[in-house]
Amino acid sequence: MGKTRFTFPGRRAFLLLWVGQLVSLLGSGLTAFALGVWIYQRTNSVLLLALNMLAYALPQVVLSPLAGALVDRWDRRVAMIVSDLGAGAATLAIAFMYLLNAMSLPGIYAATALMAAFATLQWPAWSAATTMLVPKEHLGRASGMVQLVDAVSSLGAPAIAGALYVIIGLGALVLMDVATYVFSAVVMIWFVRVPAPARKTTAGQQKPSLWEDMAFGWRYIVARPGLLGLLLFFAATNFFNNMTSPLLQPMILDTWSPEVLGLIGSMLGVGTLVGTIIMSVWGGPRRRILGLLGASVFSGLFLSLAGLKVSIALIAASGFAMMVLVPILNGCSQAIWQTKVEPELQGRVFSVRRMIAWSVSPLGILIAAPLADSYFKPLLVTGGPLAASVGRVMGVGPGRGIGLQIVVVGALMAIVALVTLLFPRVRNVEAEIPDAVGEPTPSD
Numbered sequence: 533m534g535k536t537r538f539t540f541p542g543r544r545a546f547l548l549l550w551v552g553q554l555v556s557l558l559g560s561g562l563t564a565f566a567l568g569v570w571i572y573q574r575t576n577s578v579l580l581l582a583l584n585m586l587a588y589a590l591p592q593v594v595l596s597p598l599a600g601a602l603v604d605r606w607d608r609r610v611a612m613i614v615s616d617l618g619a620g621a622a623t624l625a626i627a628f629m630y631l632l633n634a635m636s637l638p639g640i641y642a643a644t645a646l647m648a649a650f651a652t653l654q655w656p657a658w659s660a661a662t663t664m665l666v667p668k669e670h671l672g673r674a675s676g677m678v679q680l681v682d683a684v685s686s687l688g689a690p691a692i693a694g695a696l697y698v699i700i701g702l703g704a705l706v707l708m709d710v711a712t713y714v715f716s717a718v719v720m721i722w723f724v725r726v727p728a729p730a731r732k733t734t735a736g737q738q739k740p741s742l743w744e745d746m747a748f749g750w751r752y753i754v755a756r757p758g759l760l761g762l763l764l765f766f767a768a769t770n771f772f773n774n775m776t777s778p779l780l781q782p783m784i785l786d787t788w789s790p791e792v793l794g795l796i797g798s799m800l801g802v803g804t805l806v807g808t809i810i811m812s813v814w815g816g817p818r819r820r821i822l823g824l825l826g827a828s829v830f831s832g833l834f835l836s837l838a839g840l841k842v843s844i845a846l847i848a849a850s851g852f853a854m855m856v857l858v859p860i861l862n863g864c865s866q867a868i869w870q871t872k873v874e875p876e877l878q879g880r881v882f883s884v885r886r887m888i889a890w891s892v893s894p895l896g897i898l899i900a901a902p903l904a905d906s907y908f909k910p911l912l913v914t915g916g917p918l919a920a921s922v923g924r925v926m927g928v929g930p931g932r933g934i935g936l937q938i939v940v941v942g943a944l945m946a947i948v949a950l951v952t953l954l955f956p957r958v959r960n961v962e963a964e965i966p967d968a969v970g971e972p973t974p975s976d
Contacts, residue, residue, distance in 0.1 A: 600883020
């Protein structure tokens with residue numbers, strides 16, 4: 533049975549939002565890549581690199597409930613504009629530090645945390661706006677398109693930044709990012725309108741306080757065990773993903789140049805691009821929960837392959853395959869949540885959802901670096917404890933201990949997905965919880 537055409541009244545507004553976010557995230561990818569290389573080349577420390585990732589992750593955990601409450605109170609478009617302009621100002625601060633020769637790790641961490649604080653508004657606002665613009669039968673495909681933004685950023689940013697970093701320097705790359713934030717804000721200010729969701733109110737009912745709105749999302753999720761189980765699965769998966777995040781760059785840079793890092797990063801981006809195109813056209817399987825968990829199993833196995841050998845080809849190929857699956861995993865999840873949660877509640881619920889899913893992410897980042905520097909790296913140096921056993925398969929020397937850590941993390945990710953499949957409330961979440969969305973309000 534064929535899919536219906538991707539045509540609906542709110543399509544123009546959705547596509548304009550999509551273009552603005554595409555440009556903005558491409559610029560953010562330039563800054564993230566350049567800062568990572570700058571920190572690691574000057575410190576040779578996985579921990580100091582991980583701390584910058586932590587500075588980005590923590591605000592998005594702590595501030596998510598507040599962001600969700602604000603998104604449900606504000607026009608979703610206004611929330612996205614505030615997010616872009618605020619994050620752009622924080623990025624501009626990094627450019628000034630560089631141009632004034634005042635770069636320091638505390639300054640970078642502070643600016644990164646400020647960027648993250650404003651970015652916390654972006655995801656729940658965009659998700660909730662998408663629900664208002666796109667009919668529920670197209671939400672899987674729309675989610676694929678939203679992830680296509682990340683794919684293009686992952687593909688283009690490492691290649692562009694890797695090529696330009698040496699030529700124009702960190703400062704110019706960061707200024708390019710500032711320009712992309714401004715572009716996205718201008719598109720939303722002049723060209724996009726997002727319809728407001730219908731509000732369920734009772735005569736004489738007092739409007740809840742901001743604090744009550746912040747707590748509402750948690751109560752909503754806990755009352756629905758299937759959604760809560762799905763959320764806990766993503767918390768575990770994000771924990772392992774964030775154990776990997778500070779490892780890939782050092783593993784590659786210990787053996788190869790930043791240009792190679794950019795090449796491999798682009799290959800991962802190509803994988804994400806392919807996966808998002810598949811999801812955008814296909815929309816995901818009929819039982820989205822099975823597509824989600826199945827994709828997670830295989831993405832964990834491919835992650836393990838990426839750490840197995842000192843091989844550009846193997847890292848690029850396994851990373852490519854892993855990233856093809858990630859948009860299917862995320863797209864199925866997003867479509868489930870957008871279908872099951874009422875549009876007027878999605879800002880609060882989605883923000884708490886993100887807070888819980890990301891709550892263990894900082895722990896993953898903090899654990900990964902000490903494990904790499906103090907435990908895994910020494911295991912596979914010449915004469916190390918595993919050099920004569922595991923080293924015969926994986927090799928010995930720079931990057932091999934981190935490679936072993938990545939193998940272990942990938943295997944654990946696959947196991948968590950298989951165990952989650954055994955829980956009936958999660959496995960049957962689509963049947964047990966009724967759909968909560970109808971047709972969107974036309975916006976143009």
